[in-house]
Amino acid sequence: MERSAIRKNFVVMCTAVFTLSSVVAFAAEEKIPDALESDPIKLGWMIGFPPPEDRIIRFDDGSYFKFPQMRWSVSNFRQLMPTVNVSRGVSVPSELKQKIDGNINQLMFLPTNSKQPMTWEASLLANFTDGIIVLHKGNIVYERYFGVLGAEGQHAAMSVTKTFIGTLAAMMVADGLLDANKKIAEYIPELAKSAFGNASLRQVMDMTTGIRFREDYADPTAEVWAHAAAGNPLTKPKDYKGPRSYYDFLQTVQAEGSHGDGFHYRTANTDVLGWVLARVSGRSVAQLLSERIWKKLGAEQDAYMSVDSTGTPFAGGGLNTGLRDLARFGEMIRNNGMYNGQKIISQTVIDDIRQGANKKDFAKAGYKHLTGWSYRNMWWVTHNKNGAFMARGVHGQALYIDPAAGMVIARFASHPIASNSANDPTSLPAYYALGEYLLGLDKLKK
Amino acid sequence: MERSAIRKNFVVMCTAVFTLSSVVAFAAEEKIPDALESDPIKLGWMIGFPPPEDRIIRFDDGSYFKFPQMRWSVSNFRQLMPTVNVSRGVSVPSELKQKIDGNINQLMFLPTNSKQPMTWEASLLANFTDGIIVLHKGNIVYERYFGVLGAEGQHAAMSVTKTFIGTLAAMMVADGLLDANKKIAEYIPELAKSAFGNASLRQVMDMTTGIRFREDYADPTAEVWAHAAAGNPLTKPKDYKGPRSYYDFLQTVQAEGSHGDGFHYRTANTDVLGWVLARVSGRSVAQLLSERIWKKLGAEQDAYMSVDSTGTPFAGGGLNTGLRDLARFGEMIRNNGMYNGQKIISQTVIDDIRQGANKKDFAKAGYKHLTGWSYRNMWWVTHNKNGAFMARGVHGQALYIDPAAGMVIARFASHPIASNSANDPTSLPAYYALGEYLLGLDKLKK
Secondary structure, X not given: OOHHXXXXXXXXXXXXXXXXOHHHHOOOOOOOOOOOOOOHHHHOOOOOOOOOHHHOOOOOOOHHHXXXXXXXXXXXXXXXXXXXXXXXXXXXXXOOOEOXXXXXXXXXXXXXXXXXXXXXXXXXXXXXXXXXXXXXXXXXXXXXXXXXXXXXXXXXXXXXXXXXXXXXXXXXXXXXXXXXXXXXXXXXXXXXXXOOXXXXXXXXXXXXXXXXXXXXXXXXXXXXXXXXXXXXXXXXXXXOOOOOOHHHHXXXXXXXXXXXXXXXXXXXXXXXXXXXXXXXXXXXHHHHHHHHHHHHHXXXXXXXXXXXXXXXXXXXXXXXXXHHHHHHHHXXXXXXXXXXXXXXXXXXXXXXXXXXXXXXXXHOOOOOOOOOOEEEOOEEEOOOOOOOEEEEEHHHEEEEEEOOOOEEEEEEEOOOOOOHHHOHHHHHHHHHHHHHHHHHXXXXXX | OOHHHHHXXXXXXXXXXXXXXXXXXXXXXXXXXXXXXXXXXXXXXXXXXXXOHHHOOOOOOOHHHOOOOHHHHOOOHHHOOOEEEEOOOOOOOOOOOEOOOOOHHHOEEOOOOOOOOEEHHHHHHHOOEEEEEEXXXXXXXXXEEOXXXXXXXXXXXXXXXHHHHHHHHHHHHHOOOOOOOOEHHHHOHHHOOOOOOOOEHHHHHOOOOOEOOOOOOOOOOOHHHHHHHHHOOOOOOOOOOOOOOHHHHHOOOOEOOOOOOOOOOOHHHHHHHHHHHXXXXXXXXXXXXXXXXXXXXXXOOOEEEEEOOOOXXXXXXXXXXXXXXXXXXXXXXXXXXXXXXXXXXXXXXXHHHHHOOOHHHHHOOOOOOXXXXXXXXXXXXXXXXXXXXXEEEHHHEXXXXXXXXXXXXXXXXXXXXXXXXXXXXXXXXXXXXXXXXXXXXXXXXX
């Protein structure tokens, strides 16, 4: 496909991948509205019957993922595109007790590379937080919502989706349903000729594959655009000749470097992993997520995933959940797989996540705020003294588990800058400081 | 817009109205597959990762609403198009006790204009039933699912949607929030120049407006196509010049005949009613339905509605619900608005629905299977000896309430023929016979 054709169809084609950086819309010198200025209720997006024409957010013109419109969209993706349900079943939701700690708002921490301390509460606005909840030993000690998100409602989890897929894969490996040493082509013969064919399942699960998948948004030939165009559920332009689904796209991925030669964060790995899970289990990843996790957690809301035009859920980033349910998932992991009166995930899987992967492999990726971390089963492992580990999605989605402090933080956000390097400086130190504060409370009680 | 252009864009434009008759795909001499032959699991629609190319059901090519594909689609609309949630909240579902009556399958009844008796069970296949549940005095005495529908999962309610909107309107009239005698233009000034402008709210609620809204699918100039094209959430074709949303379309509706001059079943009335409810309440009909009905019922699943490209839910037919939740709604109505420990709808509203409207007005519409019926607040009132009344949607969707027998029947179906005149002969006598059977049981117990 020639460049001009891609550019021409840019808007229509390229609106389905949530990992795209909306910040490209802002030139360096332009002032980005802050959290209060960009509040979606204040701006009146989609308010009124009908809303004023310039307050309508649409999918097909790409406006839905521009900033500040995206502050509305990330809580309303299902109104913009087809989705598949992740059912909670029909049982009684598991209980989350509240023990709100009024001191947390004023907790001070030092943002990375800053000499100016910041309060926990100020960090929420700095990070364009849409919702945040903190559990301490399973009780809600803090919970806040902003803009159009509430306790009821689902927010895009972005690449936090990957962590669910990686966890499901680890569960199926532990169950003997998958062999981490097998090559991808053994599970998905259609991928034999792609770069994934001779990668091991473990390399895909830990994203150490050597694949060409550039996420350079300024380059219309970058693979990320072809991935987005393939997965877009809208009608393809007439002159479109590229792959027409996520599965079709994955078969076109070429090699770059060698498998096993370091950590390279590439969304396509998770889509391959989702394909393997579906092929082996006979269930879509949405069904698997429902059956093996969502129903067992006693989630209080259904979750959902976006789908391509052939019905395939976007394993790399299409999940949307309620904030409390994301926290329940984190609490189950913190509690070694036990939650809602049952063992949901085996100790083997939990241990495998917590021990992380090779730090040297990770270091090659050059994340300046994540020194000493590793990536295992699609979890980000800090290897800090508290043994904390995370799920992370662009624009500030986070699930942070601090085992030593008995703390789980789930956060949804709509930061104007996609890369988490923009919010890490005021997020990671805040999370750490809150863990230390809660550890201190525990010591006082002893 | 000229005819050729309309025809050209037929497929892309005209896929969003669920009331369209899919039977146009079958010539008179063609054999329509029966319920077993058209079972969506047997046919393998959307099974596999990916499904075989000829088993993929898509929205944009219109295949999703052809028969037999629609047997899958009606249980999976959200995977095909954007939707808005109708939240159940996060509370505990209300209890539905089971007292299954094994005799019901063999209950005999005489189909309309037939001399050959049929069993209840045989009627389910004859009507392409996807799910059916019978409550007797609030207990489940019968429950069956077919194809891809189960107790978990939401099915298109089609025009049963209208009954929810009409009920909400009647509730707001009873609350004094709406005045049934007011003209539509007083609520929606944008409709002043349309045929709706000088219709009263009551005329809209009872569909006695005189509007030009032909549902002749063979005629590309019929208003039903313009309505579908306006509401279609997909990108409009480049040469498209028609209305671009449901609200835009309603403003183009012209007069035909006089308001108050008989019952004329026209979907556009419900879309106008939905607009009035939203404008007056400041809430979309999806929000209203959630707050005033779904949450209070203790529904066990969220429901959802399809939306147009401006986020307006399709009030005339876009609701999708779980079968048990539809039955809960019916049971609440049967129980005079009391359910789940609270009064959800006032007696005034229930009485107003049950008493129906003018039978002579109704008779003018010429429904041959519905002699002596009337239409009130978007409910179909039989005026039979048991005082039964119904919600009805094309392809066999039904909620049937028989107060004398203490019976509620909720049914979802995917009959190849849109018009309920195709399934009424084997549905209405079966419902009536089951009511008589249950009445007989009650008498035996006394």
